[in-house]
Amino acid sequence: MNTTPAHVLEVDEVVVEYAAKGRRARPFRALHGVSLDIRPGETVGLVGESGSGKTTLGRAVLGLAAVTEGEIRYAGRVISRLSARERRALSAEIQVVFQDPYTSLNPAMTVGDILTEPLLVSGTARASAEERVRGLLDQVRLPADAAHRLPREFSGGQRQRVAIARALCREPRLIVCDEPVSALDLSTQARVLELFVEIQERTGVAYLFITHDLSVVRCVSHRVAVMHRGRIVESGEATAVTGDPRDPYTRRLMLAAPVPDPERQRERRERRRSLMPAAAE
Ligand SMILES: Nc1ncnc2c1ncn2[C@@H]1O[C@H](COP(=O)(O)OP(=O)(O)OP(=O)(O)O)[C@@H](O)[C@H]1O
Numbered sequence: 001m002n003t004t005p006a007h008v009l010e011v012d013e014v015v016v017e018y019a020a021k022g023r024r025a026r027p028f029r030a031l032h033g034v035s036l037d038i039r040p041g042e043t044v045g046l047v048g049e050s051g052s053g054k055t056t057l058g059r060a061v062l063g064l065a066a067v068t069e070g071e072i073r074y075a076g077r078v079i080s081r082l083s084a085r086e087r088r089a090l091s092a093e094i095q096v097v098f099q100d101p102y103t104s105l106n107p108a109m110t111v112g113d114i115l116t117e118p119l120l121v122s123g124t125a126r127a128s129a130e131e132r133v134r135g136l137l138d139q140v141r142l143p144a145d146a147a148h149r150l151p152r153e154f155s156g157g158q159r160q161r162v163a164i165a166r167a168l169c170r171e172p173r174l175i176v177c178d179e180p181v182s183a184l185d186l187s188t189q190a191r192v193l194e195l196f197v198e199i200q201e202r203t204g205v206a207y208l209f210i211t212h213d214l215s216v217v218r219c220v221s222h223r224v225a226v227m228h229r230g231r232i233v234e235s236g237e238a239t240a241v242t243g244d245p246r247d248p249y250t251r252r253l254m255l256a257a258p259v260p261d262p263e264r265q266r267e268r269r270e271r272r273r274s275l276m277p278a279a280a281e
Contacts, residue, residue, distance in 0.1 A: 005076040008174050008206045009038040009061065013070035014080070016056050030056040032230045033070065040173065041200065043207040045221030045238060047214060049253065052227040054210045058176045061208060062096055063087045074174070092122060092170035099179035101159035105151040111137075111162050112147030118169045136165040139202070140195060157188035164195065171203070178210045193219055214254060218242045226250045 014034045017027040030053050038044045046054050059065035061072055063082060072080040074094060082090065098104045105114055115136055119129035137146055140161040151159055160180060167175050177196070181189040197220060199205065211217050217224055218238060225235040226247065234247035245251045 006039065007037045007073075008040045008042075008075055009036075009208065010073040011036045011057070011061070011070075012073070014057070014060060014067055014072060015069035016053075016060050016065050017068045029068075030230050031060070034227075034230070034232055035070075036225050036232060036235065038174065038206045038208060040206055041204040042223065043196075043200065043209050043221045045209045045211065045217035045224040046227060047211055047217045047224060047253070048227030049212060053230040054212075054227055055178055056230075057227070058096070058178050058208060058210050061174075061176055062094065063090075093172050094174045094176065095167035095170075095172040096176045096178065097160070097163050097167050097180045099182050101151075101156055101163050101183065104163055105159060105166075107151055109150070110147065111142075111149055111151065111154075114151075114162065115147070115165055115169060118166070122170060132169070133165075136168055139168065139199065140165045155188075156184050157192055160184065160192055161195065164192075164199070168199065168203070168205075172205060174206045174208065176208045176210070179212070180209075181216060182211065182213065189216070196220055214242060226253065 012035055014031055015029065016031040017029050020027050034053070034057060036044060036046075046057060048054055056065055060067050060080070063079070067080040070080070071078050074090065079087075079090060109117070112130075112133055115133045116126070116129040119132060120126065124132070133147055134144055137144055142158060142161050142165070146154070146158075146162070151162065154162065160183075163180075180196075181192050184192060193216065196207065196209075200207065207220070209217065209220055221238040223236060224238045224241040225232045226241065226245075226249065227233070228249045234241055234245060234250045241250065242254065245254055
């Protein structure tokens with residue numbers, strides 16, 4: 001019997017509210033009943049402008065934002081109401097890569113220590129952990145001697161490779177990637193995105209890939225969900241959503257994405273303006 005669950009992640013009608021600040025203020029509802037799912041080995045791109053709720057959804061999946069209503073399931077199991085201890089036990093399987101490789105790595109630890117620490121904590125023997133680190137550095141295309149160096153000795157792109165290697169340490173089935181290439185220059189972005197795809201092909205890991213950048217989402221995603229003001233306004237196959245969007249907000253988002261050709265840029269600006277009244281906020 002095949003017991004592999006059809007989905008690695010299911011987000012079901014999730015509401016997240018942030019606590020009120022000040023005496024009369026009401027809680028702020030950042031997610032209004034959001035649903036999405038991710039299959040094993042799949043990348044779902046979550047796209048939307050700043051403040052639409054993308055990071056909040058990623059944080060809810062990671063257990064860093066409390067779910068007010070609805071539920072989140074990982075491999076069929078409800079994970080939206082776990083104790084801190086149960087959450088820690090799950091940390092091997094759901095990992096994260098954040099936007100900023102400059103602050104997400106401990107500056108006082110060598111890359112080798114950054115990568116061996118999670119393995120040692122989970123009970124791996126030192127010799128096997130060191131062996132695994134050599135394999136991880138190779139997977140993310142960093143030289144073996146990177147293990148002896150500190151994060152500050154690397155470029156932004158190389159640091160993000162270290163962050164990816166750390167996320168891969170314990171062979172997760174899902175990685176929440178929160179704007180993982182936004183802090184990098186364009187050519188470095190392209191190489192790091194290729195690495196994400198390559199790793200997925202090799203390991204079968206699934207990604208929830210959060211970005212405000214449509215060209216990035218188009219490049220890595222199988223399916224795309226578009227967020228606007230705490231709601232998913234459109235979702236579907238990446239080629240359909242990015243190539244022929246149905247929702248007026250998605251169309252505007254597409255037209256707002258920068259393109260290098262000034263003639264096309266002007267044409268898109270005009271089309272965007274013509275869409276404005278229909279999609280007035
Ligand atoms: N800790 C918090 N307390 C109160 N409100 C918050 C908190 N974190 C986020 N918000 C609000 O929730 C909304 C969604 O924010 P979120 O960071 O999820 O959006 P985003 O789409 O990821 O934006 P960005 O791309 O700028 O990070 C915003 O209005 C934001 O101000």
